[in-house]
Amino acid sequence: MNAALNWSMSGVRPLLILGSVLLALWPMLMTSAYEMRIFTIVGIYALLALGYQFIFGHSGALALTQGTFFGVGAYVTGVLGVKYQLGGEFTVLLSIALPLALAALIAAPVLRLESHYFALATLGVGQVVVLVVVAWQELTGGANGLSGIPGLTLFGFEVKKGYGTMAAVWACVAAGAFLSWRVTRGLYGAALHISRENPIAALSVGIDTAKLRYAMFLFSAMFAGLAGALYAHTLRVVSPEALEFPIMVACLTITVVGGRTHIAGAILGALLIVNLPEWFRAMEKYYLIAYGLALLAMIIAAPYGLIGLLEQWRAKLWPETPRTLPKAEPLRNSRAVERGSGPLLEIRDVHKRFGGLKALNGITLTVAQGEIFGLIGPNGSGKTTLLNVITGIHRADSGGVSLDGVGIHAKPSFAIAQSGIARTFQNINLVDEMSVLDNVAVARYGFENAGLAQTVAAGWNDPAWQRARAQAIHLLDALGVAGIAQSAAGSLAYGLKRKVEIARALALEPKLLLLDEPAAGLNESEQLDLAQRLRAFAKGGLAILVIEHNMPFLMPLAERMACLDHGDLIAVGAPADIRANPLVVEAYLGSPEKTSA
Amino acid sequence: MLLQILANALALGASYALLALGFVLILNATSAVNFTHGDMVMASGYVAIALFSVLPVPGALLLPLVMAVMAVLGVVFSWLAYFPLKNRPPVSVFISTIALGIVFQNSANAIYGAEPRKGPPLLSEGFFEVAGITIGKQALGIVIVAIVLIAAQHILLNRTGIGRSLRATAQDRQMAEAIGIRVNRMIALTFALGAALAGAAGLMLSNTFFVTPTDGTNYIIKAYIAVTIGGWGSLTGAVCGALIIALFEVLFPSLPLLIPSLEFIAPWLFTQTASTILLYLGLLAIMFFRPQGLFGETVQRRV
Numbered sequence: 001m002n003a004a005l006n007w008s009m010s011g012v013r014p015l016l017i018l019g020s021v022l023l024a025l026w027p028m029l030m031t032s033a034y035e036m037r038i039f040t041i042v043g044i045y046a047l048l049a050l051g052y053q054f055i056f057g058h059s060g061a062l063a064l065t066q067g068t069f070f071g072v073g074a075y076v077t078g079v080l081g082v083k084y085q086l087g088g089e090f091t092v093l094l095s096i097a098l099p100l101a102l103a104a105l106i107a108a109p110v111l112r113l114e115s116h117y118f119a120l121a122t123l124g125v126g127q128v129v130v131l132v133v134v135a136w137q138e139l140t141g142g143a144n145g146l147s148g149i150p151g152l153t154l155f156g157f158e159v160k161k162g163y164g165t166m167a168a169v170w171a172c173v174a175a176g177a178f179l180s181w182r183v184t185r186g187l188y189g190a191a192l193h194i195s196r197e198n199p200i201a202a203l204s205v206g207i208d209t210a211k212l213r214y215a216m217f218l219f220s221a222m223f224a225g226l227a228g229a230l231y232a233h234t235l236r237v238v239s240p241e242a243l244e245f246p247i248m249v250a251c252l253t254i255t256v257v258g259g260r261t262h263i264a265g266a267i268l269g270a271l272l273i274v275n276l277p278e279w280f281r282a283m284e285k286y287y288l289i290a291y292g293l294a295l296l297a298m299i300i301a302a303p304y305g306l307i308g309l310l311e312q313w314r315a316k317l318w319p320e321t322p323r324t325l326p327k328a329e330p331l332r333n334s335r336a337v338e339r340g341s342g343p344l345l346e347i348r349d350v351h352k353r354f355g356g357l358k359a360l361n362g363i364t365l366t367v368a369q370g371e372i373f374g375l376i377g378p379n380g381s382g383k384t385t386l387l388n389v390i391t392g393i394h395r396a397d398s399g400g401v402s403l404d405g406v407g408i409h410a411k412p413s414f415a416i417a418q419s420g421i422a423r424t425f426q427n428i429n430l431v432d433e434m435s436v437l438d439n440v441a442v443a444r445y446g447f448e449n450a451g452l453a454q455t456v457a458a459g460w461n462d463p464a465w466q467r468a469r470a471q472a473i474h475l476l477d478a479l480g481v482a483g484i485a486q487s488a489a490g491s492l493a494y495g496l497k498r499k500v501e502i503a504r505a506l507a508l509e510p511k512l513l514l515l516d517e518p519a520a521g522l523n524e525s526e527q528l529d530l531a532q533r534l535r536a537f538a539k540g541g542l543a544i545l546v547i548e549h550n551m552p553f554l555m556p557l558a559e560r561m562a563c564l565d566h567g568d569l570i571a572v573g574a575p576a577d578i579r580a581n582p583l584v585v586e587a588y589l590g591s592p593e594k595t596s597a
Numbered sequence: 598m599l600l601q602i603l604a605n606a607l608a609l610g611a612s613y614a615l616l617a618l619g620f621v622l623i624l625n626a627t628s629a630v631n632f633t634h635g636d637m638v639m640a641s642g643y644v645a646i647a648l649f650s651v652l653p654v655p656g657a658l659l660l661p662l663v664m665a666v667m668a669v670l671g672v673v674f675s676w677l678a679y680f681p682l683k684n685r686p687p688v689s690v691f692i693s694t695i696a697l698g699i700v701f702q703n704s705a706n707a708i709y710g711a712e713p714r715k716g717p718p719l720l721s722e723g724f725f726e727v728a729g730i731t732i733g734k735q736a737l738g739i740v741i742v743a744i745v746l747i748a749a750q751h752i753l754l755n756r757t758g759i760g761r762s763l764r765a766t767a768q769d770r771q772m773a774e775a776i777g778i779r780v781n782r783m784i785a786l787t788f789a790l791g792a793a794l795a796g797a798a799g800l801m802l803s804n805t806f807f808v809t810p811t812d813g814t815n816y817i818i819k820a821y822i823a824v825t826i827g828g829w830g831s832l833t834g835a836v837c838g839a840l841i842i843a844l845f846e847v848l849f850p851s852l853p854l855l856i857p858s859l860e861f862i863a864p865w866l867f868t869q870t871a872s873t874i875l876l877y878l879g880l881l882a883i884m885f886f887r888p889q890g891l892f893g894e895t896v897q898r899r900v
Contacts (some may be wrong), residue, residue, distance in 0.1 A: 062688050109885040116630045117884055119691060120821045124877040127818065135870045245814055256692060273785060285707045292699030299693050300681045 010320060012310045016264050016375050023267070027166060036162045040234050042274045043169035044227050047253040048247075049254040049266035050176045051223020056252070057260030058184050060196035062119045065106075068249050069221045070127040071133070071229025071243030078146040078238035079139060088159070088233065095229030096222050102129075105222035107214055130243045145239030152233040169230050176223055177263045179456070183219065184261070186462025188455035192216070192441040194431050201429035204391065205443035205508060212553050216590045219236075253295045259305030268306055285461035322486050325437070328477055328543035331509060337584055342405050344543045345390070345421075350399035350409075352382075352389055359385040361567040362399070365547045367512065372534065372544045374558030374575070376551075378588050381564040383547045384426055387514050391423055391424035392416040403512065418446050422505035423514035426547075428497045432490025436481070436500050439489050443507035444468035475503040479533060494521035499530070512543045519553040531557045551589070555579070563588055600730050600849050602842075607803070608736035610843030615798040615817060617823035617835040618750065619791035625767040626779030626787035627679055627831055629690035635817030636701040637674075637792050641667050641799025642707050642716050642808030649717040656717040657738065663800045664793040671792025672785050677787070678832055680781070698813060705810035716803025739801045745795055747836065750790070754832075763787060822880045828890025837892065846874060 008017060030036050074234045080086040080094060083436045110121045140146065152159040152168060159168050183194060195209040203207050211421045233237045241247075250273055253413040258269025277287045302309045314320075343366035352360040367373045375383050381421035388394040390401055392413035401409040408416050415422075430439050444450075447463035455462055476482040479499045484492065489500060498518055505513055517535075519527050531553060538544055548554040554561070555575045563573045565587040571578055578584055621636045645656065645663050652659065678693040719738035724731045754760040765773040766783040774780045802808070820835075823842055826833020849872040853860040865871060883891065 060688075063689055109881055113888070116687070116691065117825070117888065119630070120825070121881055121884055122878055123814075123818065123821075127814075128874050128877050131870050131874050137870075163878070249695065252692065252695065286702070288703035289700050289707065292696045292703065295692055295696035295699065297676065299689055299696065303685065303689065383710060 067248030069224035073225030099225035179359035374561035377564035422510035611838035619794035636813030642803030667796030
């Protein structure tokens with residue numbers, strides 16, 4: 001009881017609950033068929049926008065195909081209804097299936113494109129579909145479209161015009177909202193979040209960002225197809241307008257105005273965008289101009305939409321007491337420890353060029369299990385590039401990298417992370433607005449059998465997420481920073497962020513940990529503390545490769561070191577030998593008097 | 598016949614080149630996509646029509662006026678859609694320009710309606726006969742204007758102090774700021790320049806192809822395709838890409854005129870619709886197989 005009360009009072013839920021009640025009561029006050037029709041259309045747009053939130057909100061990709069999927073869905077229902085007199089059980093299902101198939105088809109070439117190319121490619125696909133539909137007159141009625149589409153029937157029962165259709169549409173909205181909540185919460189939702197805000201970090205903790213994006217794209221197509229089918233059954237006509245850009249723009253506006261990732265945002269946005277022209281009918285043809293200006297104003301003033309704005313106000317005016325932390329739970333160490341006798345990490349003759357620049361020139365190195373290995377060299381000597389090649393962010397032009405005797409250089413970045421290589425970044429890659437706890441917990445994605453089916457099937461709370469957060473507490477404890485678990489990662493001092501990144505890396509239960517300048521920004525006692533913790537991890541069998549400029553930190557820590565210069569490996573050996581090596585002194589350390597600087 | 602088709606293609610390509618050039622200039626300066634660029638072309642068609650109704654002189658004389666109006670509009674545009682969002686992810690600017698595009702389109706629709714309107718010709722309508730080939734005066738005018746403007750743009754960017762500042766801003770904004778270049782002013786100027794080039798394209802296209810409020814989408818896709826073919830961010834590439842698109846658009850549907858037997862083999866293939874579909878599919882293929890453009894070199898981002 002108490003839990004339910006807490007739940008309903010947190011965030012903007014009191015308002016949302018009130019809003020839902022009002023929304024449910026509103027139809028009772030409706031007197032005219034026209035009002036019901038408008039409210040039905042609100043539901044259809046809400047469904048369209050709920051779908052769009054998957055790809056645009058949760059995946060962060062500006063797809064311009066949502067209107068196209070909607071139109072295709074509407075046309076499937078139109079053609080099946082008019083030409084074949086099929087019932088709703090067929091029209092609706094096929095209206096979902098065809099956009100889904102179209103999305104699956106275009107996803108392969110289109111989905112891996114970067115933002116602006118992706119937007120263009122999706123726009124191009126949309127234009128092709130419009131042209132095909134207009135040209136295919138026998139089937140689609142060409143520019144005139146199809147009229148006389150029958151109303152919604154289900155297994156022979158007719159859904160009545162007015163209340164019946166309205167109820168059917170809003171039942172779909174409710175089901176869609178439920179599915180959207182299940183998909184985007186918990187550990188899977190957190191994985192979506194980090195993939196959107198910081199794809200490099202997501203890959204580094206073993207999340208297959210492309211797969212997530214693919215799933216989101218398919219979801220958005222299915223929702224759009226359903227909305228299109230309901231649209232055709234409600235309006236009883238379908239014309240090329242259903243496919244054209246204004247629908248896409250309306251959908252984008254709803255999502256931006258309401259909120260990109262809030263379920264309530266899709267519904268609120270649809271209410272506003274469909275009703276505003278009705279309420280401001282006096283403005284006639286100018287309301288569309290107001291549309292554009294509203295969209296512009298929202299994107300500038302409230303990038304998270306109206307619901308996001310409400311959340312901000314709630315946090316400012318009536319802050320919540322932080323929730324109690326989960327109890328720390330140690331990792332179960334699911335990785336098999338048995339391993340071969342060879343070196344843990346083996347880099348063989350790796351070459352990498354950027355245009356004319358030789359970044360790595362035949363690097364050969366090994367790191368043993370439980371070893372702390374230092375990598376030094378002047379700026380631009382290729383240290384970070386080597387890390388990026390090991391972790392698969394860059395592909396080596398030639399040469400190989402293997403972990404435990406298994407070649408990993410051909411694997412994608414996330415798979416390399418899953419196989420046991422974790423890293424931190426020179427310029428911190430945390431998700432700023434996520435809490436420290438969640439930033440670490442999301443790295444358990446690969447271990448908790450998290451995934452789409454799991455999160456949809458799980459009950460009220462996602463058990464995978466609860467376990468991941470409990471384990472995250474344990475890891476934060478291991479680095480001595482559990483006290484800041486609830487802070488937003490972006491609000492932390494530099495040194496703390498580094499520790500959070502290390503905790504996140506350890507959540508992967510790695511065999512090899514790659515640290516890129518971990519001591520930067522730490523004061524001397526913090527450096528000593530960090531060195532001590534790293535030694536303890538290494539004693540437990542973890543191999544650590546450290547890039548560092550701070551010699552007083554690295555020299556006593558590392559068991560072996562290597563020095564890079566202009567992409568060449570100029571020395572490998574014990575710290576004392578490296579310090580004495582004339583090549584290293586020449587290229588990097590300078591003469592002894594300067595070493596202290 | 599072929600020469601005539603080529604002349605038409607060149608004229609269309611010249612207009613597209615101005616469009617694509619403005620698009621790339623803004624893209625390079627802001628690393629954001631100006632989705633309204635097509636609507637700017639559309640808007641300049643209407644600006645030309647409006648100016649022509651109060652000042653009925655040949656389009657060539659109106660050209661500087663239209664470009665000036667558009668330049669001012671470009672600056673206003675940058676204040677509304679770019680500067681408030683310059684520290685946000687580029688996708689925000691993309692959306693804000695979509696928003697302003699809606700405003701452009703519906704303003705045009707509210708004022709002029711959806712019917713196609715015809716803009717003023719550069720000199721006059723009619724044709725030259727040269728050695729048995731008929732060439733439209735408008736087409737010839739377009740090519741000349743485009744050559745002059747592209748040359749002027751090139752000189753401005755490469756031979757003047759302000760051009761150097763513009764290029765520095767586009768290449769590395771922080772560095773440009775650090776050496777005392779007024780970066781914001783340069784970006785606003787880039788918007789003015791890009792919009793002015795769109796203005797020239799709009800004036801010239803509005804006579805040949807008329808103008809309707811929804812033309813923008815078509816034009817922005819053309820600019821986009823030109824830039825994709827030419828290599829993202831390359832000025833020369835954009836011009837080449839524009840010429841290639843125009844050549845394809847004009848030549849492909851006229852192939853049956855040149856080779857009559859084609860008409861019987863596949864009449865449905867040589868329609869405007871089919872050629873547009875092919876163009877878009879070609880674009881998708883280029884993005885998939887050569888995302889660096891047809892002429893570009895592979896450049897990898899550093900992490």
